[in-house]
Amino acid sequence: MAGDSETDEDSVADAPTDPSWPERPSTDYGFLAAALTESDAEAFVHVGDRFDDGTRYLTRFSGPDRDFAFVFVGPGGGDAGNDDSTATLCAPALFEEQAKREFPGDEVRMANVGDPAGERARAVLDDALGGDGTVLVPQEIPHDAALYLERAGYELRSTSAVADARAVKTEAELDCLRRVQRATTRGMARAETILAEASVEGDELHWKGAPLSTERLRRQVNATLASYGVRDAGNTVIGAGPSCADLHFTGTDDVAPGETVLLDISPRGPHGYYGDLTRTFVVDGDGGWERRAYVAVEAAQRAAFDELDAGAGVTASTVHEEAAAEIAAYGFSVGEEPGFTHGTGHGVGVSLHEAPSLRAGEPLEAGMVVTVEPGVYDSSQGGVRIEDLVVVTEDGYELLAEYPTGIVPQKR
Incomplete structure (x- = not known):
């Protein structure tokens, strides 16, 4: 269409004098500890890529476009008052520095190229729970990730805890x-x-x-x-x-x-x-x-x-x-x-x-x-x-x- 090719001839509004942005928000995982306590569960798992907004909220990790896992393990069946809860990001290979820079949780574990995200989450759970326990997951968890966890012996229960927490902004x-x-x-x-x-x-x-x-x-x-x-x-x-x-x-x-x-x-x-x-x-x-x-x-x-x-x-x-x-x-x-x-x-x-x-x-x-x-x-x-x-x-x-x-x- 005529007139659709202009670039610099049509100037844009003045650029801001201060291009800086606020610090990257962190995520307080207290709501997950509370959800575990309420459900009598031991852990929470979320799997998704950088286009999954729940994953972005939980990990603050902005890449890549293949699945990675977030695992939150609460001590003593999810005792919200115990500081031993751990949040782990199972980051894809080649993203270690970015993951450690952006993730606000406790631990970043690197995966081998091609390792399924659900398998990585299972390994974290096995280290903490020994193959037994109840795990909360969002309703939209990928089917293959859910299968890895269930076949390892974990009982899965759906939770809306992440969506509920996201509704109230810090x-x-x-x-x-x-x-x-x-x-x-x-x-x-x-x-x-x-x-x-x-x-x-x-x-x-x-x-x-x-x-x-x-x-x-x-x-x-x-x-x-x-x-x-x-x-x-x-x-x-x-x-x-x-x-x-x-x-x-x-x-x-x-x-x-x-x-x-x-x-x-x-x-x-x-x-x-x-x-x-x-x-x-x-x-x-x-x-x-x-x-x-x-x-x-x-x-x-x-x-x-x-x-x-x-x-x-x-x-x-x-x-x-x-x-x-x-x-x-x-x-x-x-x-x-x-x-x-x-x-x-x-x-x-x-x-x-x-x-x-x-x-x-x-x-x-x-x-x-x-x-x-x-x-x-x-x-x-x-x-x-x-x-x-x-x-x-x-x-x-x-x-x-x-x-x-x-x-x-x-x-x-």
Whole structure:
């Protein structure tokens, strides 16, 4: 498509003056000791590669793309008060220095090339437990790893302990999330500025002498994200007109005047934590469907924030219910298209989507990080969504980074 080949001619936003990042978060394994005690189990095993977010959280080890194992052994059947618990990373061959540098646990054991991760985990357990005991594992443990452990004589029990622990962030994790979200706002500012600079040429938008497309916008956003030290991770979703109703649109579409342009930017920082920010703009709009939808979505987000003002203890699902009620009050359907087709929010951390869900009937806890993202969609018209990332506090919530709202794009 014309205009999709620009590189340096389209300058990105100014790079940050301080390129440093917070220290890599550690992981306190006390929650595993508590899980062992509660389940009367002796150990916990997790197996995955660097693309497995649970593995990343437990080990803080960022490579490679083949399976490795994490083993936590608690003394005396998982006595949480005993300091003799041990956390071991069974690292792949050739990664010893990186593993020792990044792993916050007690021991790094190196494996031979080709050794299955489940076999390495079994060897650690045998040294500690002698081939007998109950081992907690996540539900998604690879089948072959589970077989190695069961055939060695260990009883396996499923646990959600890791997912539950990840839902509540430490201050170190919050520092990473804030930094990524600030970078995300710079990517959004770049896109909004381009839309503000675009000119109307008949039924097309032009920028710098060529038609403006979602791909041109995406490249500019991603270049800006890179200048701030984060990577797009394939998550820069930009739709125009009807493609805005596709919640994960990463294709190419021309941007026309009068239609919605939805930008959902979710990059990943160097320590594995995500940002998440959505805004919707219209260039040269006529104040029709898109304006009414925008007003409804703004009101829905305010209603959700009002519910979050109560802070820790508020039931997650009530946040969604209040947002959905506001959408309905403006005459849009809830739960089906056209209308509000998804939940109001989800957790964000080392996964872009993790616990908690704002549809769950559980109380929110201080330290939980959630999106607040009501939207209205009509595949014949377009889509409107506004999304911010917040952390729940004891007495309210905190925006992890602020970014203005408004349907008419401004130069930022």
